[in-house]
Amino acid sequence: MSLTNKVAIVTGGSSGIGAAIAVKFVTEGAKVAIVARNEKKLAEVAKKCEINGSQPLLIIADVTKENDAQRIIETTLKKFGKLNILVNNAGIGRSGSILDKNYLVIFDEVIATNLRSIVYLTHLAAPNIIETKGNIINISSVASMGILGPTSSIYSTSKAGLDHFTRCVALELAPKGVRVNNINPGPVKSDILLNAGFESAAEGIIWEEAKNMTALKRVADADEIADLAVFVASDKGRSITGASLVTDNGTLLQ
Template sequence: MMSFENKVIIVTGSSSGIGAATAIKFSKQKAKVTIVGRNESKLKNVAEICEKNGSKPLMIVADVTNEDDAKKIINDTIEHFGQLDVLVNNAGMFNNVSILDPHAIEKFDQILATNLRSGVYLTHLAVPHLIESKGNIVNISSAASTKTFWPENFAYCTSKAGLDHFTRSVALELAPKGVRVNCINPGPVKTDFIEKLTMDKDEQDKIWADIERTTALSKIAESEEVADLVLFLASDKAKSITGSSYVIDNGALLK
């Protein structure tokens, strides 16, 4: 059984989706969790669930692309809990961008700032504390880091490919110091991102059905399934695993 009692975990992007599911699962394991997000009301909902599980989280409303906010995330966690054992770099964004778009570079920079640079900077800030605790890092990447599933997706794919290689590079550097670094590469996951695209329920159902057909198993993963993998990689059960990318895509890369 995985035990996170008295372990301190930071989960970015934890107001919904994979991040929320991960924070909630850590709270069930009696971990001390810092939840981070930009949407305060959604973050409060996650905090309430964590507290019902017996673990009152530290809630930080922050933008991970802002360096001052990133420092606040690490500093407030250390001040509140006294240590850091696991950093989950989950915050991310998805936007289609055409290379022909007049604003392509501006959009590219925005996506890289969220999906790649923020994780790099938080890792930079967190590493001294993780060396002290012999902790670990789990980065949430994407199956799109290795396969381009549709056109006009160069910015997102590039950001996630960079995150994969960052994971391997830092894993090699930190291994002698006892810090493990891994990443997870989800395929389609049932989150609220489709709802953000359209309010029409029939259209939402059609989009999800189309996405299901892109996977070998004809199904879409739930956020909780990805969260289970996060907890495994963060636990002592994965003590011999570092620099690895774990795909959870229902066979999307096979098609």
């Protein structure tokens, strides 16, 4: 298997893309620490991992809290003794007009989760990943490359910042044998809409609109993103670093 004996941390692993990556990594032979705030959902992902390979390490943590971020790294190293792969997947989706009175409140919340937490966790993990000559995968979005709507400035800015951070760190760590990449999905079916505060009744309508935004007229499944993550994390992706790998069903073509 392509990730045999590799140790990975996957944040935001209780649902959606993060959960799919955790299960796929375990299937490919990795030992995985799954990080999330929702203990119940995390336990459900753990069951899927056990069926497909091995029991993961579950870490209940908020990536925006520095003490929690430190605990994520320390707990993983204590359990597995090393770290090969960091998948920074935890993120939130929010929208807002620049004219809104609470625009900066939303902006600070999104930046704290989608960018600052990744910067800090990467800072903590990098020395250990250098030791194993491993790699880092950041889950970004096509929102970093295009304007998806008139009130998308907060989310898009957070992901554009993430893309550039990835390129900078990729260049810095390349001489040390460490690869750093982005995966930039288009619409992916998950519970991101419910987590963002949308009513369940509106969810179907929004996914249908998302499908029509793509050239291929389809919304991706989380497993598709996980397949790409496995490729990038494995030796098959050994020549890829500093890349933003778009998997969007042609969203950016529209």
